[in-house]
Amino acid sequence: MPSTHAPDDLVIHPRNLRFGTEGKPQRWWLNGDPVATAWHNALSITFPAGETFFIESVRRFQKEVPEDLAKQIKDFAKQEAFHTREHNEFNARVEADGYEIASEVARVEERLREARDQHPVGQLAMTVALEHFTAIFAHSALKNPALMAETDRDSQRMWAWHAIEEIEHKSVAFDTYVHVMRDVPARKRWGIRCLVFLNVSRNFITSRWTETLRLLEQDGITGWSARWKLLGYLLGNPGVVRRIILPWLAFLRPGFHPWEVDDRALIGDAQARYGLEDEAVAAE
Ligand SMILES: [Fe+2]
Ligand SMILES: [Fe+2]
Secondary structure (H helix, E strand, C coil): CCCCCCCCCCCCCCCCCCCCCCCCCCCCCCCCCHHHHHHHHHHHHHHHHHHHHHHHHHHCCHHHCCHHHHHHHHHHHHHHHHHHHHHHHHHHHHHHCCCCCHHHHHHHHHHHHHHCCCCHHHHHHHHHHHHHHHHHHHHHHHHCHHHHCCCCHHHHHHHHHHHHHHHHCCCHHHHHHHHHCCCCCHHHHHHHHHHHHHHHHHHHHHHHHHHHHHHHHCCCCCHHHHHHHHHHHHHCCCCCCHHHHHHHHHCCCCCCCHHHCCCHHHHHHHHHHCCCCHHHHHHC
């Protein structure tokens, strides 16, 4: 039985790209919209510590998985390490725009410290859950470039680059979990991943909601007005969370696998749109 259900010709290509060299984007860099900007800044704030945790939790099992999956883990870890570096840079620019983010970073790190007390398989299951989130957000972002239409080219490219690589490595943590749990009855394996997913989903949404509101407060957008605007952005128009509800639900089905949706066509489109083709990348 193959150790991964990823497409045979899948390439997980770590692109060692650097962004932010074209100067600082405007404070409300995403379409000039404070709410969209705050939501994405809140996501970016979690990435360096979060992705470091993802790498640790998957790499721990690298030696015990079959060779093809071990190779995928290596490339996954490289991609996430580059993302960590670039989001650190990006977050420094958010700070340079006058936002206080140190307390948010500290809160994320505190939550991850608690996560590291969990059993290694529990930590892996958390990563599986969060990798599903990043993969479906990535799919939605690449499918709807209008979401970032009025955004500076450098930021567009950085977020598209990240989304492309999240799609490429979307099944690595999942397949590692399936392998590590191979002796556990399928029903129990499914039950654990779903329970962890529901718990992680609740924490993910409530934490990002709170962090976004704290960032908006720094723009003087507070109280019910802030909540209402954020709710509109997430569930109304453009509805960045509304757009991922169905793929979010798909994870709960027994037998789900991240590659049951082969969305690699979105990668090609985005590479062409943002000048991220392999030749262009090699020339950087
Ligand atoms: Fe990433
Ligand atoms: Fe990832």
